[in-house]
């Protein structure tokens with residue numbers, strides 16, 4: 575995406591955003607409400623017409639304002655998962671999965687094969703014939719996820735897909751989405767305003783503010799880089815990989831003593847020692863320590 579701009583009634587919602595997603599990786603757009611994340615995603619999907627800029631997928635120009643080119647959304651071959659699960663309530667899980675394949679004219683035998691495989695992939699095995707309105711929120715979101723994956727899109731877009739779920743399930747689903755994305759290897763753009771989520775899920779993070787890119791990098795770089803101090807409200811908590819406190823002003827002496835206890839509570843390894851006494855850090859620490867012990871990729875980077 576190059577120089578993407580989108581204005582509504584003369585106000586810029588996205589202001590000259592340029593980024594690329596590495597093949598097979600997850601890039602997260604992180605930022606406060608109203609900073610232009612959803613608008614950016616909708617421009618990629620072809621659901622919104624930008625006022626300037628170019629969007630390319632696999633080298634194909636799908637949107638170019640100067641060339642007046644815009645490939646319709648349904649021909650971009652993009653999978654989308656949104657906050658509202660948007661599954662069809664009066665269809666079974668299998669029927670929900672079958673419809674996008676039918677719309678795309680996939681032959682019956684291939685449809686059956688994929689419908690047979692998909693539930694297992696997202697942890698819905700055994701629920702194939704259950705009506706979607708009789709599933710829990712987490713299960714419905716899994717249907718939405720499977721439905722986005724089933725036609726092998728060349729790009730996956732997630733817009734705050736977990737924000738309707740309770741805290742515990744959200745933590746679990748984060749890890750599952752990340753694991754699944756690695757398995758299927760589909761390049762993805764993930765939108766969230768939750769720092770913990772961004773850190774767990776992403777290969778790379780772009781921090782947006784007022785429609786612009788404020789910072790970008792991998793989670794480790796963003797969290798250790800001093801520049802993060804430029805937005806202290808947003809980055810008010812930190813984990814430091816070697817267990818050091820580096821910003822004493824953010825962590826008054828009195829609260830330092832809580833860190834080792836919290837770290838023990840969530841069984842962090844010494845290198846992942848919790849360095850912040852903020853509630854968000856507790857949640858990250860728990861997720862990270864779980865991820866640490868469950869994914870081979872995490873071990874590889876240790």
Ligand SMILES: Nc1ncnc2c1ncn2[C@@H]1O[C@H](COP(=O)(O)OP(=O)(O)OP(=O)(O)O)[C@@H](O)[C@H]1O
Pocket residue numbers: 582583587605606607608609610611612613614767
């Ligand atoms: N259809 C629209 N008409 C007018 N203004 C819009 C429209 N859609 C978005 N905006 C405005 O554009 C800006 C960016 O909105 P956007 O939905 O992209 O934010 P966001 O980062 O996704 O926020 P949130 O985290 O709350 O979902 C906001 O100021 C919003 O009011």
Ligand SMILES: [Mg+2]
Pocket residue numbers: 611612613733
């Ligand atoms: Mg949004």
